[in-house]
Amino acid sequence: GEDVEQSLFLSVREGDSSVINCTYTDSSSTYLYWYKQEPGAGLQLLTYIFSNMDMKQDQRLTVLLNKKDKHLSLRIADTQTGDSAIYFCAESIRTGGSYIPTFGRGTSLIVHP
Amino acid sequence: DAGVTQSPTHLIKTRGQQVTLRCSPKSGHDTVSWYQQALGQGPQFIFQYYEEEERQRGNFPDRFSGHQFPNYSSELNVNALLLGDSALYLCASSLGSTTLQYFGPGTRLTVT
Secondary structure: OOOOOOOOOOEEOOHHHHHHHEEEEEOOOEEEEEEEOOOOEEEEEEEEEEEEOEEEOOOOOEEEEOOOEEEEEEEOOOOOOHHOOEEEEEEEEEEEOEEEEEEEEOOEEEEEE | OOEEEEOOOOEEEEEEOOOEEEOOOOOOEEEEEEEEEOOOOOEEEEEEOOOEEEEEOOOOOOOOOEEEEOOOOOOEEOOOOOOHEEEEEEEEEEEEOOOOOEEOOEEEEOOO
């Protein structure tokens, strides 16, 4: 079955790097995603990685995928107070003609000055 | 380019009542998925609509039903509301079977 685990909280100082970790269970996962949710808002797709990739970089964001250990991480360089939010990891496989993501419980990132 | 929109923003209902939530997909998208997000949890998949039919369904009871219209907008209906149905209901749109889903701001439903 599908299950996604994340640590619940992460606190960092402004300007430092943040690393949010995630583990998933379904080895047939095709895509893995990171979403950001600010208070009272919907989910914003930050980035995603295909399962045959090891790394993806997009400006301040770096995604690392260790498929052997089923471990996904999101690194945010030069973390700013505006990065404070809940970050969700999600995995999906193709079933019934579409991809349906399964989400973790989210990691609450707190950035303090 | 309009993103995903949802209405209403907030809603308060009483146990046993019925509710209808609405979603308009991002321009150019034809697939709508609905999720329930309880407090402190990640979104849970309810169902997905494509070509006006339910294509996939998550582990939710039949009290949860939906509809997709020819213009690709969608409704989520919940009957016989329970206190446990209180949550943020998120709509996401995508194009066909592509993997990228874009979420709306959600409807906060409170059942008293």
